[in-house]
Amino acid sequence: MTKRAVLALADGTTFEGRAFGAVGETVGEVVFNTTMYGYQEVLTDPSYVGQIVTMSYPEIGNVGANPEDEEGSRVHAVGMVVRALSEQPSNWRAKESLDAYLKRNGVAGIEGIDTRRLVRHLRTHGAQMGVISSEGLSPLALVERARSARGMEGLDLATGVSTKEAYTFTQPSPDVFTGLGEVRVPAEPRFDVVAYDYGLKKSMLHFLVDVGCRVTVVPANTSAEEVLARKPNGVFLANGPGDPAAVKGADRTVAALLGKVPVFGICLGHQIMALALGGRTYKMKFGHRGGNQPVKDLTTGKVEITAQNHGFAVDDASLKGLAVVTHINLNDGTVEGLAVPDARAFSVQYHPEASPGPHDARYLFDRFAKLMAG
Template identity: 50%
Template sequence: MPLHAPAILVLEDGRTFTGEAYGAPGETFGEAVFNTGMSGYQETLTDPSYHRQVVVMTAPHIGNTGVNDEDTESSRIWVAGYVVRDPARRPSNWRSRRSLDDELRDQGVVGISGIDTRALTRHLRERGAMRVGISSVETDPAALLARVRASTEMSGSELATEVSTKEAYVVAAQGEKKLTVAALDLGIKTMTPYRMAERGIEVHVLPAGSTLADVLAVQPDGLFYSNGPGDPAATTQQIEVLQGALAQDLPYFGICFGNQLFGRALGFGTYKLKYGHRGINQPVMDRTTGKVEVTAHNHGFAVDAPLTGETTTPYGVASVSHVCLNDDVVEGLELRDEAGALKSFSVQYHPEAAAGPHDAAYLFDRFVQLMESRPGSTTGSEA
């Protein structure tokens, strides 16, 4: 295929953009979403939470730092397609090993460049995230539109098992081992267990389909649920496992998809956001401290829980601990006992901050404190 072959992008409502092929030639379909990050495109591309999504970058110039071998958040690129306005002609960074264009092409990721990403983003903000197709082999927008409308929708899709590890593995604690955590991989990013390991936690990363018996077999001091793709309403097994762990008072920490599943385990509903939160600049208030954090997000669904007051559940008293200051979306939940002691918690954003600000790194310390305060904690043991 010649360099800069023509390509088209067609949204399910018929809006069409023309540009040039970027990455691999061919055709792809997914849910069109936009990311507002000015940096961190390599972490975005390799985040499993973007499985089946076509990511539109709002920053106009992408690819200038190339691709390195240190910043990937999983073993591959997960986005279904990639949309940029102005791709870098050549990378310039001391860690760069290859260009982004070459990496996309080598991994078979179909993209498009040279389109008005600002107009596309404004359209998605007004109309909402929707299905989309990109093609450098189809010249007829009507024909591509028909295939877009026949493609799978994100609502109702259970995707965590498609991105999860197939075999359990262990991330060793750095320095002295203090605690053991069972981490359910629903689309976990590499940096997440690393953040726990640097705090003396031995992390047993388990497949998404693991049972409560599998979790308890590692004798954990706490349970962690990762980020991940898909509709939380389409998930049942992981919720049942979590409810079983909560019934045994096993401390729990969940992020992103893990926050949504925590909400459902506590009896709350979830719903699809109009266009979601995706970027590294979302302001969130931690109501437990009154502090505002600038946080990294990637989610299209949210928990439907009351922003004020407390809700009695079979596992304790639940409340909203964090809220987005842009739109009042629930950004965190807490579960406490009748005496007010913290039992479990979750946040909707990414405290490992790969890429993004480090304002929320304290949440891993909060998890450590929670596990250490639990009666019978194995803190300091090698068991």
């Protein structure tokens, strides 16, 4: 039996649909993702903590869910909005339907929504707080609830999802992804890398291993001294949820590492690196989420199609004299990458590990390996 559900936005817009996944109520920032596949990687990416994800592609759930495609240890998004939910998964890797998967993870979804209208609305009026509820409250009461919910700015969510203990990671990408022979993993690791876990995606670790790293993952609040005491060949700054400027002490810690060891940052890691250099970050109107964002590598002139998931960005002007902008987004001109050659440090706002998305930017992991090889 399908239950009626409502999606209410803080600006007063409401949508009616049917509940799927866990029944109940959830509050989060309503954002949209334009990727056509990979909804399970999206849902389990810890960068989506506190967010309700709208998939702009209309048919979602077709390939069900399976354990290998999880990027984090559970569903981290707090809600999901889709147009047409497929109840009959058709894929040899599927273990359960998307509906069952969300139920088991305790996350609420709403289907039957005009996601084209919703996405256009968010694009025009900006990402905003919203509520999904199947508890029979009036849409007006739900709008009130969305209005009084706290937004993303100033929220340190990374510290909460970071690992509590350090651990070592040595597994290359699973065969299902490398079976085409495109990746040759060195027999022996060549580099010891410390990875700061701000809410990392598993694929990043696999890709580091693929280029010859033995990775030690450490909690977000690990001091620079502790990291340097491990004598790593390089430090990796991972992705993560929330406002980069709110991650406690991270900018000072990274500032203390820059110049002492090669550094590579992705997404939240990139934003934290910019802050560590003295730059600024700001909240975007609706962010970039999807697998089709064009980015130009200014160092080679090449354009790559990239996977992205971010709601904050680095302020270009704030980097003047502090770092070189190496990549820009061709849709809106925002900063997509920076480098500090003297410090052997670089970072990108987008996701070279894709998952989901195109693999055009995989070369960046090799770039990091080359930097460490000296």
